Amino acid sequence: MIGSLSPERRTRDLVQLAGAEIDVVVVGGGVTGAGVALDAASRGLSVALFERADLAAGTSRWSSKLVHGGLRYLAHGEIGLARESARERAVLMGTTAPHLVRPLPFLVPDAAGRDVSALAGLGGRLGDAVRLSVPGGRGSLPATRRVRADDVARMTPGVRPGAGGVVFWDGQLTDDARLVVALARTAAAHGARIVTGAEGVAVDGADVHVRVDGGELRLRAGVVVNAAGVWSQQLAPGIRLVPSRGSHLVVPADRLGSPSATLTVPLPGSRSRYVFALPQREGLVYLGLTDEPVEGPVPGDDPQPSDAEVQQLLDTVNQVLTEPLGRGDLVGAYAGYRPLVLPESAGTGPGDATADLSRKHLLRWDGPVLSVVGGKLTTYRAMAEETVDAVVARLGRGAARTTTDRLPLVGAAPRLVLDRVGAPERLVARYGTEAPLVEALGPALVVAGRPETVGELRFAVRHEGARTVADLLDRRTRIGLVPADRERAVPVAEQVLAEA
Template sequence: MSVPTTALSAARRAGELAELRDRDTPVDLVVIGGGITGAGIALDAASRGLETVLLEAHDLAFGTSRWSSKLAHGGLRYLATGNIGIARRSAVERGIMLERTAPHLVRPLAQVVPVFRDTPPLGAVLPGLGFLAGTVLSRLAGTRADRLPGARILSAGKVARYVPGVRRRGLEFGHLNWDCQLIDDARLVTAVARTAAGHGARVITRARVLEATGTRVTVRDEFGGGGGESSDDDEFTISARAVVSATGVWAGQTTPGVRVRPSRGTHLVVRAAALGDPVGALTVPVPGETNRFCFALPAEFGRLHVGLTDVDAPGPVPDVPEATEDEIDFLLDVVNRALETGLTREDVLGTFAGLRPLVDSGDGNTADLSREHAVLTSDNGLITITGGKLTEYRLMAEQAVDLVVGRTGVAAGPCRTADLPLIGAPGHPEVARPTPVSGGGRLPASLVARYGQEAAAVVSESLLDRPLEKVADGLDVTRAEFSYAVTHEGALTVGDILDRRSRIGLVHTDRAAAEPTAREALAASPGSATPPPDPLPL
């Protein structure tokens, strides 16, 4: 079996760790953090020719980058607050993903705001005006109407076609807007990291940075040689010309003096059938607010994600944030205002919560804090990047690498990432000639939706028999995908497979049903040791 250069595996990880332990010369750049920002920096740097190492204490997308609303949005909210800069940049970056770098992972999404007879006059008008401004911004950003249609008014009947579960009593019309949705945020992180690996970056998970300066990091191998127990022998030092911390809400732990004010965003997981299997996102204004909405967003596996909150989350930062009872009640209350049959606690299959890494300005509610990112340099030379939005990850990475190049003088080419297809996208060299499926069978649409032009290779490279068989009843994920997660996507544990390479783990009963296949995939991979438990299993 030929392994493409983008493949991440336990064997590759072990080999690269051994090289770094024995190395006595500095690499060009060490990136701390395997979320979307860290992965983006690794890709930008490696594609410019920098020798790059990415270190992540847990797994790719373990933190905030897997807990978003899965939107690649055009910054519409920021127009309303007067932050035209973020809105414009978000619209440009959304267009780059949609049309060039990740069209296999980013899809147009209809957003519908129903207007009822009892909707206040301002609430009936403002969404339409905002959507119109968003359309103008989209066109100015270069996104064509055939890729992302413009806003318009819907009749009551057409609102119900998009969201069959909408309340019909008093429904007068609706506002329609088109934004973009990710097939999955953690899958985007994995694609970016693998593309970086294809350009030579060393992407090493379960490698915790214990201490960092601008030219040196002390690392502990958390995998412990595969046995799940690390020791002092697993600690070593890497020298670098520059070190960038992209640790999000943990930035203050890595870089003393950096102030991050986490804000918790919570989502509920419900069956899509509860809202009549909507084909668009139901968007419901939060009472008493002019610029906040709750959404019911279509998701994989016949689910909807209902979100989201914006709650101050001071105190120690947990590895896995949890939704509170008040947040669950709040989300149900808001979305039920627009539903024919309201959701109850019994409809909630699961929840997930993430922490936004907001740069602390010292005042204001978290909902009012800027979503701007910040690039800071500490006295010891460590560069820290935090804040920002997922949609702007590529731009944030470009700015961070520009700073590295300017400070170190290391030879580097220009930034290429605005036109660099991610693995699975049209134009990426590893998918130019995909391997046919054995026997000429048809690939499942869901597999193609997740892997793009890599889909046939996922099946042909499977180490499990019956590759197109589902991992469990009712779950539209194949056994081949679990195998590929281990052999090509760097999954080292059951949690990596179920909670990040797929989102099966969001519903506990589904997780239990799929776990035997995940263990089978780990056991089948050559070079995989006995996997340690997740730090905080879901």
Template structure:
């Protein structure tokens, strides 16, 4: 069993000498620690729950390592609806506890933990039924507000049909008889997850991506660690731990099979597809929430774009690359066009993304009850699994996972304190917003550009802009993606752990879904900027570009296919950026 080492000022391996920076030196240091240090906890999975669990454990004084086979947030946590919300529709399902919990988390994000990343967003709920629908919906929103929804955002506002149409001129006049506006919150999910992981590193956690669990280490009937492979070069090492936590979401069942332990619950993958269209295609001051026959459809403001989604269908194919089909896209277009005066077409679509929700299922299909609640279990001595839940409640899930591992940890476990630990970039953010004009003048940028940077990096903006000192060309926009500066790509490689062009274009930025070219037109420029930091040869640059172009081509082709099987076959044919990944990926 691993024994915890006392923390001292001299014991540098239990602190963070890199200040939360995920660069090449930190990556090599992390590999050395994985092979030499015993850990209290090893966390498998670099999504928001895994990153949150690493932060929770580190801030409780535990030694912790997180390993992720691909990139931070490369699965579900970069492909959500990008909302921090209470889940208005869960009120109808009488899941009051879940709504209250989610609204508390939303409030924490808006006010203390991540005000630089999480912002209020309004939605119009169009009313279509006379007499009963307005009081029924108003009562639900009143409950939503009373459970915590209207603390840092405005409460509900009732609108006549004329008032609703003034707010959302894009709607057909006969699509509603009135409306109610309410507020939730949104964030760039991939950037938020990455910031949670960097904050965990800042507090001493070992964070290592491109590091795949290939086996579990056992001592009698207990799990005592994992064997991991660096999927960039193929080297392997054993990692010793008192407890291992499976935070792999839709991969939970696969990981259980690798561990040799029988799971206490099963996870079903539900595919959700979103499309991205230009902001001028839907004339509106607010987002929309529309009822469908199965669930709801969101039209979400996203900078100069709208995100429209989502679908909800079972997925039993490649978990790493869920593929959107033409049928999925048509479903979204048909539903949103039923209320729009000027219909959207396939030609309007700038980007498409598909993600998998990890939903809990029972032991059999007959008894299964899919839920957005989460479950946590100690499935074997030394092994904990957590799954289900929703992005908004990641912090609660993370704390529950560490609590569940406490039986395998020596000594008394301190209580979770992450409700009082701001993420990197939060401290000083509001003051910098007031100083945006001064900061812009100092660096020769337009104030709107600085405000955009502040909403992506918060007070870490100084680190970003300082990379342009003496290199003014880095403070210029990318040639084919002018919403982003070249220095942001350099920072992604030098501080944020981006190892491949795909990491930068799909997650550190959202160029892959925000531009019709989906990153193709700037892939070489991005590869050259990253290569300067990561030491790539010209051949490496070319390979990175080729792999990314193949990925985009496969995704475009999959989105023309009629069904999941055909789309999956097309998408899965694209090469992996990480050369030593093996299936099953966990």
């Protein structure tokens, strides 16, 4: 199995890392850390990645699951960031992970206001122009267009009837956590050692101390890359972070008429922030996204949406629905922290801080520690490339240029190949060319009424580094997004872990 993160490999990696000298130690197993590990390993550097919990245990699994072209950045005049986003979206859709990313229509109904849909149409056409200007962008998505009332009724049946709207297109991830797992496995296939359950990492010059499995592991590193996101200040206290919380609600798709497009409604009083009702393959819709400042130290536990956020999301989308959603319609909710960076040039007051915030990322050296923080999921590869460029320059070894823009992840293949894979479409959308291997491990359902199979859990334990019930239900699959389903799935997950 290519890049298998088996229990045996983890044991072997820990033995080989003890006292070793490693070119690059990466701290953090989210999309940024996994992306850095892959870029560095593919350039011929020795790499070890340490993650305190599990792959995608933090921010990376709480996104809107979008690979987007940055329309919001155009609204703020950040053309460079929008072009980078569009370029990286094209790389993901065309080469890196075609199986994990699909085109997704976004519908802005006239029911939200004709001026709103007109502005969305203008923004969509600007986004189309940016897409056409980047390599791979042409032909990757359909063009923005106006649609009639019957199109609105077909694509978003829950919207009040009788008016048209505007449709623009973007990319949707099957699952953000699956992208991180695929990155980590591909890095492992290039020789990186991926160690989860590393509860603490301390750096003393070139010496790295790691608490793992109840003991301490010591090794030496040429460079330590701090990719711990909102927890980056633990290794680099000088970084100025202003984290925010983004929350989503989970609603049964049939409550909105099982939409095929993302219903897009502007937040009252804003021209650049929207609430999205994002349809998922599992018969659910994710309703988001908020942007609330987080005061004080960021806790280690998973965040939860506040009552005010829940109400804000419901009130916004209900403006255009025939039958408004209520709290009783919710089957789950989730929230995540964004590691927003406050630039050195920003002032110290709250007003100054808000004015200077951006989705741009920061690279900063503190002795042998290089912190990479900020940015967003879509541009993880570009962030990793810039980070490893700096590492190679510091170490004086490793390939000078990345190849990750041409490097498919495990399971990836051109769309024509994926369409011929002999496995259910849903498994192909999650595992790509490996879908038949997953199907062969057991087609029985984990929970009645849901599509996840026991084979997926077995594959996660044997090849994807899953070690706990939470790893299986909350990250390798997303059953945990519906708490009632998670409760029913726990015995099955425990049984699969006991088989290992």
